[in-house]
Amino acid sequence: MSSPPARSRAARVPAVVLDADGGERRGPERLAGEEPLEIRVAGPDGAVVGTTATMRTPGDDFELAAGLLRAEGVIAAREDVAEIRYCTDVDVQRYNVVTAHLRRAPRRDLAARTLMATASCGVCGTASIDELCERVPPVGGTAVVDAAVLATLPDALREAQPLFHRTGGTHGAGVFALDGTPLVVREDVGRHNALDKALGARFLAGADDRDAIVVLSGRVSFELVQKTAAAGIPVIAAVSAPSSLAVQTAGRLGVTLAAFVRDGRATVYAHPQRVRAASGVAG
Missing domain, CATH: 3.10.20.10 (Ubiquitin-like (UB roll))
Incomplete structure (x- = not known):
C-alpha cells in the first residue's frame, strides 16, 4: 500500500527576487506542491x-x-x-x-x-x-520523557524535513521514541495533513506508540491534540504556542502538552508528570 512517486512535492515557478540594495534577480523559485x-x-x-x-x-x-x-x-x-x-x-x-x-x-x-x-x-x-x-478515550500509561531529550526534538524534526529545506513552505510532524529516536517524520503544506501522514504511517505499520512522542513544527490546535490522543500517544512537543482549547483538550484527554520547546526550554501546559527534569519528575 505504498504511494507511487510523488507527482509534485515541489514545483519551480518564475519569480523576481528584490535585493535590499535595490537590485533584482529573475529566475525560478522552488515552492511546496499543493x-x-x-x-x-x-x-x-x-x-x-x-x-x-x-x-x-x-x-x-x-x-x-x-x-x-x-x-x-x-x-x-x-x-x-x-x-x-x-x-x-x-x-x-x-x-x-x-x-x-x-x-x-x-x-x-x-x-x-x-x-x-x-x-x-x-x-x-x-x-x-x-x-x-x-x-476518544483518555491516554494512560506510565511514559516519562527526560526534559533534556524533549529539548532536542524540534531540531531533530527539522533535520528530517528535506522538503522544508528545499522550499521553506512545509510543516513537519513526527513520531519519536522516548529516547529521542525518530520513528517517522512527514511533511505537508498543512499542519493537520503532516500529522495525519505520520500517524497514518504508524497505523498502517501496526505500530504500538503508547511510549512515544508527537513532535510538531508549529503551533498546537485542538485538532492536533485530538489526533494524537486518538493514536494513543501520550506526549506532544511543539516549537510554537498552543491554543487555549488545545490545552484544555490535552488535560481532558490525558495528553502531556509541551510547547515553546526551543533554546533548551519548554513550557508544559498539561500532565507535567510525564516530564522528568534534572530535579526529578515535574508535578
Whole structure:
C-alpha cells in the first residue's frame, strides 16, 4: 500500500527576487506542491459509502487517508483496512483520488462530517468538541520523557524535513521514541495533513506508540491534540504556542502538552508528570 512517486512535492515557478540594495534577480523559485486529494471509503461490498477531500502536498497519500480516517473514528484498528489504492476511474487526477477499502462497515457514520476539509482544518464538520472527546478515550500509561531529550526534538524534526529545506513552505510532524529516536517524520503544506501522514504511517505499520512522542513544527490546535490522543500517544512537543482549547483538550484527554520547546526550554501546559527534569519528575 505504498504511494507511487510523488507527482509534485515541489514545483519551480518564475519569480523576481528584490535585493535590499535595490537590485533584482529573475529566475525560478522552488515552492511546496499543493493539490487536492479526494478520499473515498468503500465498505466490504466495494460500494463507496463516503467521500472527503483535502488540499495537500502530494506524496504519502495512503498514510494521509489512513491517519485522517482514524482521527475521524471511521477506522480504529489496522484490521479494519483491507487496502488503500488509487482510483482507476479518473484520468488527469488519478493520483489525486484514493479509496480506502474496509473489511467491515465504517465505525462512524460518514454523514456526520462535511465533505470538504482543507489543509489547515483537520476535523471540520464535526458536530461538537464534546462528541470528539467522548469517542476518544483518555491516554494512560506510565511514559516519562527526560526534559533534556524533549529539548532536542524540534531540531531533530527539522533535520528530517528535506522538503522544508528545499522550499521553506512545509510543516513537519513526527513520531519519536522516548529516547529521542525518530520513528517517522512527514511533511505537508498543512499542519493537520503532516500529522495525519505520520500517524497514518504508524497505523498502517501496526505500530504500538503508547511510549512515544508527537513532535510538531508549529503551533498546537485542538485538532492536533485530538489526533494524537486518538493514536494513543501520550506526549506532544511543539516549537510554537498552543491554543487555549488545545490545552484544555490535552488535560481532558490525558495528553502531556509541551510547547515553546526551543533554546533548551519548554513550557508544559498539561500532565507535567510525564516530564522528568534534572530535579526529578515535574508535578
